[in-house]
Amino acid sequence: MAMTTYTIRTSGFLLLVLLAVGVAAGQGFSNVGHAGANFLKIPVEPVGAALGNSSVASVQGVAGMYWNPGALATTQGTEVLLSRVNWVGDVSVSYVGVAQQVGQGAFGLSLTALTMEPMEITTETQPDGTGSTFSAGSYAVGVSYAMQIIDRFSFGGSVKYVYEYIWETNGSSFAFDFGSVYRTDLYGMRIGMRLANFGSDVIFAGTPIDRKGDVIAGSGIAYAYDPRLERVSKESPLPQFFNVGISVEPISVDGHALTLTAAITDPNDNDTQYEFGGEYAWADMLFLRGGYKLGFDEQGLSVGIGARTDLAGIRSQLDLAYAAFGRLGSTTFLALRLGL
Numbered sequence: 562m563a564m565t566t567y568t569i570r571t572s573g574f575l576l577l578v579l580l581a582v583g584v585a586a587g588q589g590f591s592n593v594g595h596a597g598a599n600f601l602k603i604p605v606e607p608v609g610a611a612l613g614n615s616s617v618a619s620v621q622g623v624a625g626m627y628w629n630p631g632a633l634a635t636t637q638g639t640e641v642l643l644s645r646v647n648w649v650g651d652v653s654v655s656y657v658g659v660a661q662q663v664g665q666g667a668f669g670l671s672l673t674a675l676t677m678e679p680m681e682i683t684t685e686t687q688p689d690g691t692g693s694t695f696s697a698g699s700y701a702v703g704v705s706y707a708m709q710i711i712d713r714f715s716f717g718g719s720v721k722y723v724y725e726y727i728w729e730t731n732g733s734s735f736a737f738d739f740g741s742v743y744r745t746d747l748y749g750m751r752i753g754m755r756l757a758n759f760g761s762d763v764i765f766a767g768t769p770i771d772r773k774g775d776v777i778a779g780s781g782i783a784y785a786y787d788p789r790l791e792r793v794s795k796e797s798p799l800p801q802f803f804n805v806g807i808s809v810e811p812i813s814v815d816g817h818a819l820t821l822t823a824a825i826t827d828p829n830d831n832d833t834q835y836e837f838g839g840e841y842a843w844a845d846m847l848f849l850r851g852g853y854k855l856g857f858d859e860q861g862l863s864v865g866i867g868a869r870t871d872l873a874g875i876r877s878q879l880d881l882a883y884a885a886f887g888r889l890g891s892t893t894f895l896a897l898r899l900g901l
Contacts, residue, residue, distance in 0.1 A: 613852025
């Protein structure tokens with residue numbers, strides 16, 4: 562009888578997922594294009610990364626500042642998240658988030674920093690390098706707030722200052738995120754929605770861009786229509802997207818819990834993407850996670866583990882995730898979450 566109940570719950574969940582996928586697929590258009598500040602799309606937190614980026618509905622507390630600002634309202638006391646991502650191509654992303662419960666809501670501050678090793682400058686005449694190097698990096702500083710509108714519904718938002726630089730050029734912009742979470746009594750079902758990175762274009766400036774037109778004009782090669790000028794890009798739109806997802810708990814008994822998640826993402830620079838994940842928890846202390854993504858060029862399978870304990874009255878959680886990246890190798894995510 563119990564197994565039949567679990568089967569019905571799981572089947573209902575999958576039916577909702579298939580319905581959502583069908584609706585999205587029926588839109589019949591493609592958003593493939595380009596966007597700047599793409600570091601904003603890199604997952605900075607291993608729980609959501611292990612779930613295949615499908616945690617828009619299941620996320621809670623301080624991690625909501627990245628996955629869904631509406632979930633920030635579930636912050637208990639003071640929460641701190643310290644995260645490190647080893648991305649592809651020797652690129653690293655560090656993240657620090659601090660959230661504070663205030664009445665029926667919570668405030669949060671976050672810092673995201675993408676860094677890489679200096680790179681050697683090469684030219685057409687010196688393809689092996691000139692002996693000089695250049696550096697590049699991307700940063701985002703965010704302020705978030707969320708509150709419980711009613712006992713089942715929370716809403717939140719973030720404003721971020723985005724800054725990028727490479728060599729002697731740099732660009733900046735402001736971005737806004739909005740998110741909400743609705744909780745039900747139907748097997749712990751949660752519905753989450755997020756609008757991310759809405760703001761002005763990143764506008765780059767600096768000597769290489771400002772003087773490129775003069776350099777081309779003085780090269781002695783002239784075209785009625787010069788394609789080289791088009792490649793001198795000063796503006797790039799932010800990677801905006803709409804994300805909606807659900808999560809359910811088909812099993813929650815005797816210290817064992819299973820959470821299933823699913824999400825659909827509609828970005829402004831790619832086709833619709835689908836994310837699925839699952840988490841098994843034992844005694845709310847040990848966690849096993851897995852996920853899969855569809856609609857990505859190289860990404861697919863992801864897995865993760867986590868452990869939670871109380872140390873001297875401090876809620877501590879350590880999480881690790883691994884995500885396959887096809888021909889680009891793999892990425893790893895490590896985070897420490899503290900609750901005071």
